[in-house]
Amino acid sequence: MATMESLIVTVNRIQRACTVLGDHGGDTNLPTLWEALPSVVVVGGQSSGKSSVLESIVGRDFLPRGSGIVTRRPLVLQLHKTERGLQEYGEFLHLPKKKFTDFSMVRKEIQDETDRMTGKSKQISPVPIHLSIYSPNVVNLTLIDLPGLTKVAVEGQPESIVQDIEIMVRSYVEKPNCIILAITPANQDIATSDAMKLSREVDPTGERTFGVLTKLDLMDKGTNAIDVLEGRAYPLQHPWVGIVNRSQADIKKNVDMIASRRKEREFFASSPDYGHLASKMGSEYLAKVLSKHLESVIRARLPGITSLINKSIEELEAELSHLGRSVAVDAGAQLYTILELCRAFDRIFKEHLDGGRPGGDRIYEVFDHQLPAALRKLPFDRHLSLQNIRKVVSEADGYQPHLIAPEQGYRRLIDGALNCFRGPAEASVDVHFLLKELVRRSIAETQELKRFPTLQAEIAAAASEALERFREESKKTTLRMVDMESSYLTVDFFRKLPQEVEKGGNPTSSSVDRYAESHFRRIGSNVYSYVGMVSDTLRNTIPKAVVYCQVREAKQSLLDHFYIQLGKKEGKQLAQLLDEDPALMERRQQCVKRLELYKSARDEIDSVLWAR
Ligand SMILES: Nc1nc2c(ncn2[C@@H]2O[C@H](COP(=O)(O)OP(=O)(O)OP(=O)(O)O)[C@@H](O)[C@H]2O)c(=O)[nH]1
Numbered sequence: 001m002a003t004m005e006s007l008i009v010t011v012n013r014i015q016r017a018c019t020v021l022g023d024h025g026g027d028t029n030l031p032t033l034w035e036a037l038p039s040v041v042v043v044g045g046q047s048s049g050k051s052s053v054l055e056s057i058v059g060r061d062f063l064p065r066g067s068g069i070v071t072r073r074p075l076v077l078q079l080h081k082t083e084r085g086l087q088e089y090g091e092f093l094h095l096p097k098k099k100f101t102d103f104s105m106v107r108k109e110i111q112d113e114t115d116r117m118t119g120k121s122k123q124i125s126p127v128p129i130h131l132s133i134y135s136p137n138v139v140n141l142t143l144i145d146l147p148g149l150t151k152v153a154v155e156g157q158p159e160s161i162v163q164d165i166e167i168m169v170r171s172y173v174e175k176p177n178c179i180i181l182a183i184t185p186a187n188q189d190i191a192t193s194d195a196m197k198l199s200r201e202v203d204p205t206g207e208r209t210f211g212v213l214t215k216l217d218l219m220d221k222g223t224n225a226i227d228v229l230e231g232r233a234y235p236l237q238h239p240w241v242g243i244v245n246r247s248q249a250d251i252k253k254n255v256d257m258i259a260s261r262r263k264e265r266e267f268f269a270s271s272p273d274y275g276h277l278a279s280k281m282g283s284e285y286l287a288k289v290l291s292k293h294l295e296s297v298i299r300a301r302l303p304g305i306t307s308l309i310n311k312s313i314e315e316l317e318a319e320l321s322h323l324g325r326s327v328a329v330d331a332g333a334q335l336y337t338i339l340e341l342c343r344a345f346d347r348i349f350k351e352h353l354d355g356g357r358p359g360g361d362r363i364y365e366v367f368d369h370q371l372p373a374a375l376r377k378l379p380f381d382r383h384l385s386l387q388n389i390r391k392v393v394s395e396a397d398g399y400q401p402h403l404i405a406p407e408q409g410y411r412r413l414i415d416g417a418l419n420c421f422r423g424p425a426e427a428s429v430d431v432h433f434l435l436k437e438l439v440r441r442s443i444a445e446t447q448e449l450k451r452f453p454t455l456q457a458e459i460a461a462a463a464s465e466a467l468e469r470f471r472e473e474s475k476k477t478t479l480r481m482v483d484m485e486s487s488y489l490t491v492d493f494f495r496k497l498p499q500e501v502e503k504g505g506n507p508t509s510s511s512v513d514r515y516a517e518s519h520f521r522r523i524g525s526n527v528y529s530y531v532g533m534v535s536d537t538l539r540n541t542i543p544k545a546v547v548y549c550q551v552r553e554a555k556q557s558l559l560d561h562f563y564i565q566l567g568k569k570e571g572k573q574l575a576q577l578l579d580e581d582p583a584l585m586e587r588r589q590q591c592v593k594r595l596e597l598y599k600s601a602r603d604e605i606d607s608v609l610w611a612r
């Protein structure tokens with residue numbers, strides 16, 4: 001099994017990585033590792049002796065002092081035991097490689113670093129300061145010091161600070177992985193202790209709470225805290241630990257921590273009340289108990305943490321692949337990216353037309369249903385009514401009636417009827433709207449494009465402009481086909497018609513026939529069948545023209561113009577086309593950082609497990 005030291009050291013390293021990579025719990029909707037790591041959090045009311053306990057555990061004087069709320073950012077204090085005889089030093093994560101051997105400078109740096117984040121506003125901030133202390137006089141342990149719980153804001157501090165502190169402290173102690181070091185001064189009513197009240201709330205069974213009683217030396221003569229320390233007054237799962245820190249007077253006299261630890265030992269050893277508990281009292285003992293407990297908690301949680309890490313890596317990788325690679329910076333690569341995106345869109349658009357995706361079938365529907373139905377509905381009956389035929393034929397002949405066939409009359413009737421085809425011919429050009437809709441759908445379905453709203457809009461505009469051009473071309477062509485039908489009639493058709501004159505035999509009766517109803521009816525039926533023949537032709541050729549001018553062009557050269565314009569663009573303009581949604585860029589960055597964290601955590605844990 002991994003040694004106690006290596007387990008705590010591993011978690012220490014992961015905690016540092018968390019801070020470096022911005023994981024201090026809860027504030028983003030990213031998976032958090034910080035919250036899963038077991039840690040010891042020091043909680044207590046103002047002046048309860050928190051700083052003194054921490055300094056005593058470390059054996060050094062290094063925490064800021066002063067009136068009001070001094071601790072305004074969490075302080076993650078990682079203690080690393082070094083070999084006997086080595087020099088003690090502190091090191092901040094935000095100042096790597098700078099060794100602080102003068103601990104008064106550590107104090108100053110904590111103050112300065114607090115102000116850097118919170119300004120002089122005396123606000124609090126949840127971003128932790130990381131301090132490592134390397135010393136032969138410590139045990140491997142990580143402690144997190146939080147602002148003291150308070151009831152009133154002091155001058156210069158906003159009213160909200162009281163609540164803000166409580167919210168911050170709660171956010172730590174609520175995590176099931178948090179070991180609570182609840183500090184209560186013995187010279188105060190324990191029932192009103194802020195630390196105990198909070199820990200009771202979040203840890204009612206007392207499993208995670210270590211009760212610490214400070215200021216035992218300051219209790220009124222004749223009273224003692226035996227009931228508490230022996231676990232009767234306020235039972236917890238872990239034994240209470242009593243502490244005697246330096247008094248204000250000791251601090252003034254500069255009594256050093258080593259001397260103060262000795263004084264503390266003597267206090268318990270010589271105390272008539274606590275002598276029998278002496279081996280289980282004092283800050284040194286507390287440090288050892290905490291270190292041991294932290295190690296066992298880490299050991300128990302390790303499998304859970306490992307599976308959380310693996311799960312989160314998977315989630316983050318999936319999200320990153322969904323978000324796509326980050327955008328290239330040089331113009332060449334940007335142009336390449338844009339072309340790739342256009343091609344991805346084009347592929348989907350073609351699939352819609354060719355049938356891999358739905359939509360192309362609606363174009364066929366236009367040709368198969370809409371066009372034939374429109375052709376059928378043309379008002380030829382009205383145009384070729386007996387009355388109209390008589391009118392057109394008579395008018396065409398002028399003052400001199402026709403002799404054999406009413407040539408001009410036929411031509412005018414046919415011309416008029418063929419004119420009707422312009423409507424359906426133009427209407428079938430409306431395939432345009434189907435193509436436009438397919439462009440819209442294809443853009444929406446191109447996953448790669450989702451990140452680039454500007455490029456999406458540009459592609460949509462370019463495609464729409466191209467489709468507009470194709471539509472114009474198609475309209476000209478189909479109308480031209482109708483015009484072609486009227487400009488030269490199929491002579492054969494008329495040659496094959498039976499000649500009325502030849503049939504008659506009697507010239508007198510035939511001249512009478514020529515102006516009779518049956519004569520006009522025959523003309524009507526001839527024109528009708530000629531128009532029917534043309535209609536059949538157009539029903540076949542209009543779709544050919546539409547496909548040729550619009551669908552084929554859309555497939556082959558929808559974005560050709562756009563590509564030419566792209567080639568002329570400069571780096572800056574290309575970059576504008578690829579301006580991603582900033583929220584997305586931010587999210588990608590966060591995911592990348594978090595993934596880095598989880599991967600390094602996985603490596604850390606792997607290395608201790610392999611070292612077994
Ligand atoms: N005599 C005696 N004085 C103590 C003891 N513990 C703390 N003090 C004194 O109590 C005062 C407050 O102690 P701190 O350690 O600063 O308490 P804190 O909880 O960190 O206070 P804030 O950071 O202001 O919230 C100091 O003057 C200490 O010297 C103790 O066990 N005995």
